[in-house]
Amino acid sequence: MKSKELPLKGKHVLITRGGDQGEKFCMDVASMGGVPHMVPLIDFRAHHDQNASYFIKNMNQYEWIIFTSKNGVQYFFQQINDKIEEHILYKGNIQFAVVGEKTKEALRRYRLPSRFMPNVYTAEDFAREFFNQGLTGKKVLIPKGNLASNIIAESFRIRGFTADEWTVYETYYPTRETDKLILFLEEDMLDVAAFTSPSTFNHFLKIVDQHHLGPHAKKLLYAAIGTVTKRTIEQTGYTTHICPEKFTIDDMFNEICMFFNKQAKEGNVSNG
Structure with missing residues (x-):
């Protein structure tokens, strides 16, 4: 050029x-x-959520794990490292959803497929498209950052489902x-x-x-x-x-x- x-x-x-x-x-x-x-x-660093042990212990009860950022993926796996049986994630009944391409790529590095990704990468569009596709989840886990919105979680809760938010990392200046x-x-x-x-x-x-x-x-x-x-x-x-x-x-x-x-x-x- x-x-x-x-x-x-x-x-x-x-x-x-x-x-x-x-x-x-x-x-x-x-x-x-x-x-x-x-x-x-x-910049980002790991956050130690007081409910982390509960989420790890009950991982197999969740139907969906929803990642809203690539950092969410990275710090989630950092936190569960060696703490849960591999088959729970890889051969269990948990499905995975992501908010965008970069998050999808991050999840793929752990050899896990994403079952759902919205066409527009926002929390509002995620919620609308997820339910418009007829997808459902009575119990979902959302690993997230401390500044992430609760829009996706609330969209499940208003439909009577359980949505647990796990703060796995925090943002700082x-x-x-x-x-x-x-x-x-x-x-x-x-x-x-x-x-x-x-x-x-x-x-x-x-x-x-x-x-x-x-x-x-x-x-x-x-x-x-x-x-x-x-x-x-x-x-x-x-x-x-x-x-x-x-x-x-x-x-x-x-x-x-x-x-x-x-x-x-x-x-x-x-x-x-």
């Missing part, structure tokens, strides 16, 4: 997710001519690179900030407010991974400029490229 065709040429992109996903996002941005700046604004972010904002270095969850934006805004960087932050373009993150951004008075139809980091990256491609074409037309 010629340099003039690179949609992100010279654009500075704030990437608020760390780990493998953040690294891949950085490489994708660089491959399209952009300058990635990775400042993780979210890693402060180690705060100074870097403050500098980027003070120097107006960034063109677009990409947020992968409401938490990443909330942590970003906390830094902006604490250091009185609002005027700088208002100059940025904002990309949100999905409608929940978009809503979080806009409830604080900021504008979401980019939001993909499919709620994945890859789709958000593609949408950012298309946004700048369109801008470049419109600029060429107006200059012509």
